[in-house]
Amino acid sequence: MNGKLRNMATVYIKKNDKMLLLDRIGSKVVKRSWCGVGGHFEPDEVNDAKAAVLREMNEEIGLTENDLDNLDLRYIALRLVKDELRINYYFFADLKDDAEMNYDCDEGILEWVSFDEVNSRKMPYTAQKVIAHYLETGINTTDFYSVTADDENVNIIPMGVS
Secondary structure (H helix, E strand, O other): OEEEEEEEEEEEEEEEOOEEEEOOOEEEEEOOOEEEEEEEOOHHOOHHHHHHHHHHHHHHHOOOOOHEEOOOEEEEEEHHHOOOEEEEEEEEEEOOOOOOOOOOOEEEEEEEEEEHEEEEEEEEHHHHHHHHHHHHHHHOOOOEEEEEEEOOOOOEEEEEOO
């Protein structure tokens, strides 16, 4: 391991029994897949995952923190890919009823997907495991989780209340 890090922050926004997913068409890191809204940290955000996810959310879909309820960092995932440690910060939030979102996203196609269909979408490997865990367990708790992943296993460990 050469010490190279890639920090990314993503928010999964919920409304009623649906989750907003982005069919991300062009990415530096993953092939075309369904994911939340987010991206890479800017240099001044290296110690502030929330600032990174709020900036990305505003750039991609025009929302601000005031458009959300219950914005919480719930999972931090580590995965070594080639010689790079990828650190993903997964936030979850509820969209307020009066929020106005920009559906014309330069990153891909946005779609509200029912909870029971989310896991049938092709997602990045670690995100797929995190979302499955969230919909099965995390959605019913306020726990914060650490995630370690390799090509064969994903370990999700509760770290306490967020």
